[in-house]
Amino acid sequence: MKLKFQVLSMVIIMFIALSSIVTAKEKKIQAPKLNSHAAVVIDQNSGRILYGKNDNKILAMASTTKIITAIVAIENGKLTDQVTVSKKAASINGSSAGLKEGEKVSLEELIYGLMMKSGNDAAIAIAEHIGDGKVENFIKLMNHKALELGLYNTHFVTPHGLDADTHHTTARDLAKATAYALKNKVFQKVSACKEISSGESGAFNKSYNNINKFLFRLPDADGVKTGYTGNAGKCLVASVTHQYGRYIAVTLNSGDRWKDCENLVNYAKENFSHIKIETDSLNILKSRVLGGEEKYLQSTIDKEIYLPVLKGEENNIKTEVQIPSVINSPVYKNDHIGNLLIYVNDKLETTFPFISNKNIENKIYNKAM
CATH class of the missing domain: 2.60.410.10 (D-Ala-D-Ala carboxypeptidase, C-terminal domain)
Incomplete structure (x- = not known):
């Protein structure tokens, strides 16, 4: 236009x-108890920050990177695309979806392996497929998406999140990226999935169960992604639905990421009311x-x-x-x-x-x- x-x-x-x-209880507001270096909880629909701790501090993000990897893949590929796993993808170190060199896998299955098993092999396979054989091309798409979403303190070097210089984000940027990704129906489904063996593309090569323990911690939890490296520490992006939308909680370099995100969500529930x-x-x-x-x-x-x-x-x-x-x-x-x-x-x-x-x-x- x-x-x-x-x-x-x-x-x-x-x-x-x-x-x-909806009237909130009258009481003195106390900050949530956290054991993390940085954290934030936001309301998805409005984007309002409900609580933050060092939420604009630039930090490593580990496998929470894969939130952007997934949404870029969903927006730029077809779930039914068939991908041949390269030697580079199959041999990447760290967490794995169990891919084998030469194996043919649907893009849909790769996305589930990426998010549910935090597969670094799936991340490389996705990046090579969407990036016309070059991971570097896919990284450009990731950084373009970051700029499009206003994630000005975020920069990607890899599609998987293994420690690398200048690969960083903030808790606030991660929450904003997740709020965007969760508007996508496919991403929603993948993020909330606990176990799966087939999808729109047909039967998968293998079955997957989700390693994200937060999905089993709260009844309304519907995602999103764990992360851990030596530099980033333990990280978690969590989502919990409520009557008016979702709360999205992020904790980076946490001593207890599950409890920290639960405390952030409970803080939002207990202290905020929604007005139309x-x-x-x-x-x-x-x-x-x-x-x-x-x-x-x-x-x-x-x-x-x-x-x-x-x-x-x-x-x-x-x-x-x-x-x-x-x-x-x-x-x-x-x-x-x-x-x-x-x-x-x-x-x-x-x-x-x-x-x-x-x-x-x-x-x-x-x-x-």
Whole structure:
């Protein structure tokens, strides 16, 4: 879409109407007890950080790397693709999915082996397949995805996460990456899987069981990935579903990663309530479309928004609508038109996109055709 924000108008700041308030218990908030160098827990839908400890500190990430490896593979390959395992893949050290040189495996099975068994061999096989035979090409895709997601403190050197110079991330970046990946239905299914022997691509060469003990620790746990190297220590990215979405917890270099992530999730559950952000009155806003077959475009927010807040914060929420008064045609349905900014205590906490509700073609171009 050719979109010019020529005039930023229709900026509206208003106090928000609130509904569906779930009251948090009145008590003094205590930080979660953690035995980790860095940690964070966020709300997936809003991206709001609910608690952080050294969450912007750059650290090694071990096999939590494979979260990005998996989502890049899912987005750039087909699950039914057949991959021949190379000698390089089969001989990589560290954790393994048990692949053999020359073995033919579906990309789907490789992704399960990657995530459930933390297979370094699967990581190399995936990288070679998606990267047209070169792991380096796949690493470029991983780093491009990191930039696309705004993971500015993250850099990848390998697809598996074995210790390497300049291969690093932060707890906050990992949480953001996971929030994105868990929007993908295939990634969701793989992340939550406890055991499997077949999939969309047919019967697998072998059966897999998940080494992520967190899946068995809490009833609503649905992922995500363990990690360990000598430099990174024990790491874990965990996900727990709740009524309004998911909590995503990350702990890096932890003395007890299972307990740390459980404590982070419990902290979020015990101290935050979810309020609904009313958006109906915002879905009438329009922009002038230059050169379009229609003169005006209506932008909408296409989902309900629930924001986690501490007790008392519900009275200190403001929103700001940023939609251009004029845009160029053509415009296509679901194009990103503007943003709804949500502030808590005058601090920007999250942003949701306004999208176009229809296609509007360029009338001059269509006539020329």
